[in-house]
Amino acid sequence: MPIGTVGLVRGMSGTGLAVLAVALVLTAAASWWLRTRDGRLRTAQEEEGVGGPTAVLEGLGVRPADADLTVVQFSTAFCGPCRTTRARLQHLQATRPGLAYVHVDAESHLEAVRELDVRRTPTLFYLDREGRLLGRSSGAPRPEELTAVVDAHTGARS
Amino acid sequence: MSQSPARTVDVRGPRFAAWVTSAVLAVVLLTASGWLAAVQAAVFAVGAAAGLRSAPYAVLFRTLVAPRLGPAREREPEAPVRFAQFVGLVFAGVGVAGYLLGVPVLGAVATGLALVAALLNAATGFCLGCELYLTVRRVRPVRTA
CATH class of the missing domain: 1.20.5 (Single alpha-helices involved in coiled-coils or other helix-helix interfaces)
Incomplete structure (x- = not known):
């Protein structure tokens, strides 16, 4: 009362x-x-699986064909977790040959940020070799979850 | 955005400051004191404008708390924390205006929002002010180089 x-x-x-x-x-x-929920991988919807997001990301110089799994991270300067996530992915990239990592400064690519509906940083996009969007995540991913996703799409085959 | 190597702070400093801020904002809500809200707004302003080296709660942490805790084990860049101080200043500023201009409900709501951000930061390390940055940048007109 x-x-x-x-x-x-x-x-x-x-x-x-x-x-x-x-x-x-x-x-x-x-x-x-x-x-x-923060940092969880959300699997791509059917309709956005091909086309849209991949085309926008390719416009930023992302080349999914170069690796089994390409992770694209959008960051801003005022984002603490972005740095942690970046360091983690760079470390994974050094130990998993099938992984390619692309870092994008969201502020210098606001057009793409709007088209991809990136609302928070870090936002990560996961693309396979065929350029299909596997999923995306917003917020810093949990380390073990990130490693599991990366390993599921790279490690086993290399 | 600065190109110089990022200045860093002991991660425990901003967390401590967030707890103090939460406590102060809670007292502001209970007493409806515009002047206490103004003090907190001034604290935010110093942190945002002069950096965390001079921010009152950071000084408190460095001189009183840190010596008892031992050396820093983890450091984080200053820029996000500083930006969050600016966001805090905006909310606290609206709160001060509400209380002192005779609209206490506005004062309470603005203070309440600042409290949610401060408490969330204190409890989980999540920086709401930092998250808002891209949202704000997105709505501004595009300027391509």
Whole structure:
């Protein structure tokens, strides 16, 4: 009962108390969402599997035919997790010959950012050798998940 | 964007600052104090304009907390944290205006949003201000070189 609580805590702002409660609930919900969903690989929808995204990425100089798996990362300067993710992918690239890694500065390619509907950084696109979009992820991927995705599409065959 | 090698900070510093900020913002909400909100806005402004070296909570962390914790094990670039201070300043600024100009609901809502961002950062390390950067850049008209 907000009214009762306000009555008990005299001198405090009722609106403030209500906003504080809402803020706490929102933060808890957001933390839960981040912990479970952030950085997850979302498999490409049928309709965007070929054509659109790949064409845009190829316009940025991405050549999927050169590797079993090409990972394209969009980053901005004001993005802490981007650096962590970049370092992780560079490390994976050094140890998995089938992996190609392309880093794109989102700010200098806003046209592509809009066409690909990149909303957050880092956003990663995963392309196979045929140029099919396997999926995308937003937010820093969990290290073990990233390694698993990369290994599933490269490691075994090389 | 600066081309110089990125300045870095001890990752625990911004997390500590986020906890302090959360506490201050919670008190702002409970007391509906525009002046306390103004103090927090000033703290954000110093961090955004002068960098984290001079940011009040960062100084507090360096002088009082860090010596008790031992050497930094992980560092992160300063730029994202600094940008987040700027985003915090915008929200706190709206909050101050709301409280001091007689629109306490606006003050409370703006402060509440800043609190969500600060608390989320303190608890998970997630930087909401940083995430907003691309969203803001996207809506601006395209300028190709």
